[in-house]
Amino acid sequence: MAQLKASLRPATAPPPEPIPVTLTVNGVERTLHLAPWTTLLDALRLHLDLTGTKKGCDHGQCGACTVLVDGRRINSCLTLAAMQDGRKVTTIEGLTTGDALHPLQEAFIEHDAFQCGYCTPGQICSAAGLIAEGKASTDDEIRELMSGNLCRCGAYPNIVAAIRQAMAAVATKAEGAP
Amino acid sequence: MIAIPSIPGFLREPNGPIGKPVNRVDGRKKVTGDAHYAAEFTLPDLAHGCIVSSAIARGRITRIDTAAALALPGVIHIFTHENRPSLAWFDRKWKDDDAPKGSPFRPLYDAEIHHALQPVALVIAESFELARYAARLVHIEYEVAPHQTNLRANRANTFTPGKDKGGFQPPPKPRGNPEQAFLDSPVQVDVEFTQAAEYHNPMEMHATTVLHHDDGTLTVHDKTQGAQNCHTYVCNVFGLPKSAVRVMSPFVGGAFGSGLRPQHQLFMAMLAATQLKRSVRVELSRPQMFSFGHRPETIQRVALGADRDGTLRALIHEAVQESSRNENYVEIVVNWSGQQYTCDNVRLDYKLSRLDVHTPQDQRAPGAATGVPALEIAMDELACKLGMDPVELRLKNYAETDPNTGNPFSSKELRACFQHGAERFGWAKRTPAPRSMREGRELIGWGMAAGVWDAMQGQAAAKAVLGVDGKLVVSSATADIGTGTYTVMTQIAADVLGLPIEEVTFCLGDSSLPTAPIEGGSWTVSTVGSAVKAVCDRVRSQLVTLAGKLDNSPLKGVAEADVLFADGHLIVRNDRSRRLSITDVMRGSGTLSIEEEARALPYLLARARHTFATHSAVFVEVRVDEDLGTIRVARVVSAIAAGRIINPKTARxxxxxxxxxGIGMGLEEEAFTDHRLGRVMNHDYAEYHVPVNADVPEIDVLFVEEHDDMVNALGAKGVGEIGIVGVPAAIANAIHHATGVRVRDFPITLDKVLAGLR
Structure with a gap:
């Protein structure tokens, strides 16, 4: 038993040394010196002070940390910053253009698609990824493909309504509306 | 300073912002990532803390070996019960505004382990990752003692608590002869309900950042529903002067009750910051979110006796809930059963069983969310036995006055909820027999339930500062946990002073602001909203006085009651050409700013003579796959009577x-304890299921007209809790209607339905 206990004790390895990681975050190239065990989420929140990206579980279970990497939505807690070296990362802070909100941000406000606001940046980044994927055309498809983003306040019906509106706005823009 | 409560002469200006679907005033911050939560403040000297949780449910620590962790470069210190400083001695110093009777839990107090995941050490390091790594290297040995975590095994080992927690009265004395009346009733229902423990799990994990300033003062960014509650707690526990600490919580990433009491991450961050004299952040992990308060597991019995025409003759509701060894957490789940229906023979009984768990904690509609569904399922069973429509049965026994006290309700439009809810849902098209509605493989069920919650009011103060530029800042130390406090308080202030919403700023979440109680129980609009109205009324009076004194004033000699406030102007009510802008009044009278503070109290006399409550009627359609037992909520209509609705958008x-x-409680949420280990096994978001987007259909909310001039100066009751109360029962009743299977064990998972279908 004593032996078993001893074998269960984790081995002590020294903390890893920092390595350079270059990310283009919201259009700006940033080179950081990060211990390789640093997740993309913690790199954004703790090293770049971009706290708009939220930590809700740190296990890829809630979607609060969703960001866009080269335009695709990912859980930033499930990837190390070093694994995204050289890539383009877009966070909630990068969706606005000057003072102008992204159509999703406007729609979320209009439809009251959040309450506490903690899952909101992840929902919006995930919705931006969803629209880019072009896979959802019905409300049920939006519901299904947004189910990786938990909202404990239960704003789901309003989130669906907001995404539906923004999706239409983006489509109209793309078609070059009159 | 105290505003004398009076019956409200409210809404003198029908075009004001109250009642309008105003967008959240903090919306832009929340959608741009500019709203900052407790773990998002920093200083250059910030150190990171990681908590080590107990591996056992009960026993004592025999040895702690921190050598391997401390040997890592960058690990600063490890706090345990062996090296903690001397702290407050008396229990009262550890009590907070939501503490029940008993001895509050003291982190790192001694070697004793009282519950699983109890915090036993705090590792402080230069980086988050390093603190987390070092926490794994802290080696702890335990002497295990036997534990009891199983409520069902301990249901007979109970005691009857007293008035052990604010907001909850012990059950009223029995009336009539309920046992005999039940036996004599021609139609009887006597059933048992069980409900799993649920964890709040707000999206933001509990976190505290203590910023240590050069002058030794501390700014504490905490995840809390009461900045002042936490301020008092840390000053008491750490023996600090009130002026040395400021607690802030401008944004709270959900709480649902988890932030009503100071949680241990606050203690830990304060301990490290005061001892190390530097800034410290401690953030719980998602599994550690299962290490403190929860909605307690409950066993209930409801017995109903009725005449063949549906008249209730006997109502017995008994409940046993878990509490901890150290505190008497009560939520008296049975009391609403005596209030909802007219019945001459009633017995309500509430007991606690002590287990080796952390003290439970208020969770959305504490008590009512657990007790009312049991009653409402029993009522559905009674309706089935009587062959009576469930809405009809409820109307048959409708309580016009509160049967528990004999007092009238200040207002009660539950009838209108039944009527409008049923119409919107299309209830008349329901065929009553179970399994009588289907579409393909899916059995369709329509179920309903009523709901009730208390319309409480506490005391609060607010401050208003009106600048010469016509901008108004109102403040009170309340919280906005997503409920919309910022927005509705802004609307109330703007309404009273006739200002555009954009000219008004409301500040909250700061212990240095005027006194407000913890934000919970749906009482914030009532409590803080009344203070905001009171203080703005004072500013209004001042403006009328100043305007009357100006040379050639168009308002000279006009009484306050004859002045309208709209569009930033003071306007004579019956001659609207006579007007002055607020800024002209301020400039003309040489007033740089008007500052007022006011405190609002409940109407105590009216409160002593009436029952104050919100009501709801919930209608649900479920679809159950006949072969697989999968349950889907297809649509919900919720009709609410909650007095005046300040903002229909945020209220909806x-x-x-x-x-x-309610969908989560009805179908998904369940903490599984392995009683051999005394530990919740599904302690993360992957295994503890909460509703996701695909689980939630369109939800149709309607607010019925309800006029109430006794509840407070606003006529508004608050809507945070009432929405959940009837929902789990309506779902259970709909499942029975769909399948003929009656499940009395929440959550209703498909295995329980399938077992009945076979």
Whole structure:
């Protein structure tokens, strides 16, 4: 038993040394010196002070940390910053253009698609990824493909309504509306 | 300073912002990532803390070996019960505004382990990752003692608590002869309900950042529903002067009750910051979110006796809930059963069983969310036995006055909820027999339930500062946990002073602001809103006085009651050409700013003579796959009577969100304890299921007209809790209607339905 206990004790390895990681975050190239065990989420929140990206579980279970990497939505807690070296990362802070909100941000406000606001940046980044994927055309498809983003306040019906509106706005823009 | 409560002469200006679906005033911050939560403040000297949780449920620590962790470069210190400083001795110093009777839990107090995941050490390091790594290297040995975590095994080992927690009265004395009346009733229902423990699990994990300033003062960014509650707690526990600490919580990433009491991450961050004299952040992990308060597991019995025409003759409701060894957590789940229906023979009974768990904690509609569904399922069973429509049965026994006290309700439009809810849902098209509605493989069920919650009011103060530029800042130390406090308080202030919403700023979440109680129980609009109205009324009076004194004033000699406030102007009510802008009044009278503070109290006399409550009627359609037993909520109509609705947009969101909570309670949420280990096994978001987007259909919310001039100066009751209360029962009743299977064990998972279908 004593032996078993001893074998269960984790081995002590020294903390890893920092390595350079270059990310283009919201259009700006940033080179950081990060211990390789640093997740993309913690790199954004703790090293770049971009706290708009939220930590809700740190296990890829809630979607609060969703960001866009080269335009695709990912859980930033499930990837190390070093694994995204050289890539383009877009966070909630990068969706606005000057003072102008992204159509999703406007729609979320209009439809009251959040309450506490903690899952909101992840929902919006995930919705931006969803629209880019072009896979959802019905409300049920939006519901299904947004189910990786938990909202404990239960704003789901309003989130669906907001995404539906923004999706239409983006489509109209793309078609070059009159 | 105290505003004398009076019957409200409210809404003198029908075009004001009250009652309008105003967008959240903090919306832009929340959608751009500019809203900052407790773990998002920093200083250059910030150190990171990681908590080590107990591996056992009960026993004592025999040895702690921190050598391997401390040997890592960058690990600063490890706090345990062996090296903690001397702290407050008396229990009262550890009590907070939501503490029940008993001895509050003291982190790192001694070697004793009282519950699983109890915090036993705090590792402080230069980086988050390093603190987390070092926490794994802290080696702890335990002497295990036997534990009891199984409520069902301990249901006979109970005691009857007293008035052990604010907001909850012990059950009223029995009336009539309920046992005999039950036996004599021609139609009887006597059933048992069980409900799993649920964890709040707000999206933001509990976190505290203590910023240590050069002058030794501390700014504490905490995840809390009461900045002043936490301020008092840390000053008491750490023996600090009030002026040395400021607690801030401008944004709270959900709480649902988890932030009503100071949680241990606050203690830990304060301990490290005061001892190390530097800034410290401690953030719990998602599994550690299962290490403190929860909605307690409950066993209930409801017995109903009725005449063949549906008249209730006997109502017996008994409940046993878990509490901890150290505190008497009560939520008296049975009391609403005596209030909802007219019945001459009633017995309500509430007991606690002590287990080796952390003290439970208020969770959305504490007590009512657990007790009312049991009653409402029993009522559905009674309706089935009587062959009576469930709405009809409820109307048959409708309580016009509160049967518990004999007092009238200040207002009660539950009838209108039944009527409008049923119409919107299309209830008349329901065929009563179970399994009588289907579409393909899916059995369709329509179920309903009523809900009730208390319309409480506490005391609060607010401050208003009106600048010469016509901008108004109102403040009170309340919280906005997503409920919309910022927005509705802004609307109330703007309404009273006739200002555009954009000219008004409301500040909250700061212990240095005027006194407000913890934000919970749906009482914030009532409590803080009344203070905001009171203080703005004072500013209004001052403006009328100043305007009357100006040379050639068009308002000279006009009484305050004859002045309208609209569009930033003071306007004579019956001659609207006579007007002055607020800025002209300020400039003309040489007033740089008007500052007022006011405190609002409940109407105590009216409160002593009436029952104050919100009501709801919930209608649900479920679809159950006959072969697989999968359950889908297809649509929900929730009709709410909650007095005046200050903001129909945010109020609707509150109800929708609470319906989602009801879906979680009805179908998904369940903490599984392995009683051999005394430990919750599904302690993360992957295994502890909460509703996701695909689980939630369109939710149709309607607010019925309800006029109430006794509840407070606003006529508004609050909507945070009422939305959840009837939902789990309506779902259970709909499942029975769909399948003929009656499940009395929440959550209703498909295995329980399948077992009945076979």
């Amino acid at each position: 969101s509150q109800i929708q969100g609470a319906v989602v909570w």
